[in-house]
Amino acid sequence: MFERLIAYLDSVRARDPAPRSRWEILLYPGVWALGLHRVAHWLFNGKLYFLARLVNHFSRIITAIDIHPGAQIGRNLFIDHGFTVIGETAEIGNNVTIYQCVTLGGTNPTNGKAGKRHPTLRDNVIIGSGAQVIGPIVVGERARVGANAVVTDDVPDGATMIGLKARSTLVPAETWLREFIPYGTPCDEPCEPSATGDRVQQLEGEVAVLRAEIEALKALAAQPLLKNGTDS
Template sequence: MLKMMKEDVEVVFEQDPAARNYFEVILTYSGLHAIWSHRIAHAFYKKKFFFLARAISQISRFFTGVEIHPAARIGRRFFIDHGMGVVIGETCEIGDNVTVFQGVTLGGTGKEKGKRHPTIKDNALIATGAKVLGSITVGAYSKIGAGSVVLKDVPDQSTVVGIPGRVVIQNGKRVDQDLNHSDLPDPVSDRFKELEAELKQLRDEVQHLRKGKNDYDNKVVQYANETKRNV
């Protein structure tokens, strides 16, 4: 437990450039407090002290703004950045070296029993406000873009954006952890640009046809006038 807690502190320095010293991180990082509280609650949950585990979880939620069900299984070096509004469901499974940002929900889609929450594999990153819902798997080294809603499995080494989430990068080289939230591919925007280009092409064709029709009408009028003069 102490070794895992030390790793939890070290990963903060790796992921957050604002972290200055151990004293500040240990006392002020709510995401870190939420993870430590969960590790304690999870230990009680495994020993079937369900009420005590749930009470620790709710107290942690009150002070940190992060709700993690005590049954959720979380690996080593898990990092919650800022943390406010993060929700992690009961049957959620999270691997090692996973990073989530504020407002992330790892939730279910209904009242079904059994495995109903996501499985997040090692080294995945889930950006601000993303919702990963249902018994799906987010592959290793994958990224979920800010505000995305993911309802289907995500392959390893993929980047997903949009509502619903779409895979926009797959089977490429290893995806680094430093997600640039302002430079993600946007398939919806790309499609709008394609439609705008098609619309411009159609307008040009209509103008060309109108110009041809006007030229033809002018020639007809000119021919009619010449015919009248000749008569």
Template sequence: MFKKLGEDIAAIMARDPAAKSRLEVVLCYPGFHALLLYRLANAAWRRGWFLLGRFLSHVGRVLTGIEIHPGATIGRRFFVDHGMGVVIGETAQVGDDVTLYQGVTLGGTSLHQGKRHPTLEDGVIVGSGAQVLGPLTVGKGARVGANAVVLKDVAAGVTVVGIPAQVAISRAKQQDTDFCAYGTSIDMPDPVARALDGLLGEVTALKARVAELEGAPAAGAPANGSNGHRPDPRPDPRPGASRDGN
């Protein structure tokens, strides 16, 4: 356990430029305090000491504002930045090198006793306020943007944003980028705006086509719009007048 805690401290130093020393991390980082108490609570939980595990988890929640169920599975080099309001449910599984920000929920959407919380694979980043709900999987290296609501599986290496979460950056475009705080880059495209732009483009094209069709003569008709016969003369409104003018 102590080896894991040492790795956790090193991960915080690597991902938070505000961290000046290891001692500062140990004394002043609530994310580290919550993780320390989780590791103790989880050890008790796995030994069947459920009440002790829940009590240690409760102490961590009171001290840090971070709630991690002792039954959750969390890998190495885990970092909760800022942390207030983070909730991690009982059957959640978190891989190695995962980063969560404040207000994140890894929650369940059902009442059954089986797997009901998310699985986050290695290297996942979840931005502040994001809600990842249900027994879904967020693939390796994926990013969840701030305030997103994830309700279905997320492929490895992509960035998702919005409610419900949609892919904003594909794996091919993201694979060469470095660590991205909050899972959101400053130049990230808006998938909703992109979809609206596409719809507006199609509407503009359809309007142009309709205008073109309305202004064109019917197929096979003379250019002057007549039917090919000499039009009948307009009737003379005078009483008794014939059509030939007599």
């Protein structure tokens, strides 16, 4: 158990350059929220629902992170900062990173069907701050959800989702293979689809042609002045 804790703290340190030691990581609200969730989830599976909720409410008070006791969470989840909500039927894989103010929310329960209502995050997913991932969708392995994106459809493996409503961007293979990208958004790569870049290049080419034409017209306009000056 001690070795698993050390491995978990080291996984957090690999994704966050701020802490100077493992002891500092032990003070993180996300670490406390995950530890208390393990207790609440154990009680929930034992059908001790009131006690599970009691632990859940205590955790929310001290961490500002609300994880329903029924949520299934894999190894090495890192919740950076707080104000995150994870719903009852959410499933989270291994080595997932969630930044502040994220919601893994459910669909409208008024149809009377409980079932699967919340997202499934596969391994190595990164959810940027303020993102809303809603409904029983699947976010594929190594996918990234950018800050403040709203995702309501399945996300392919390795895709980066941005915007309202989130759309997938084309991510180069070398970016997809990176172990970790902070906030889920590759800051040194274009975040718009390639068609936009092609359009920009086209417009820049047209501007260059227009500039050349203007210079040619200026040269033609200056020729009579030069000739008149020579004759005089």
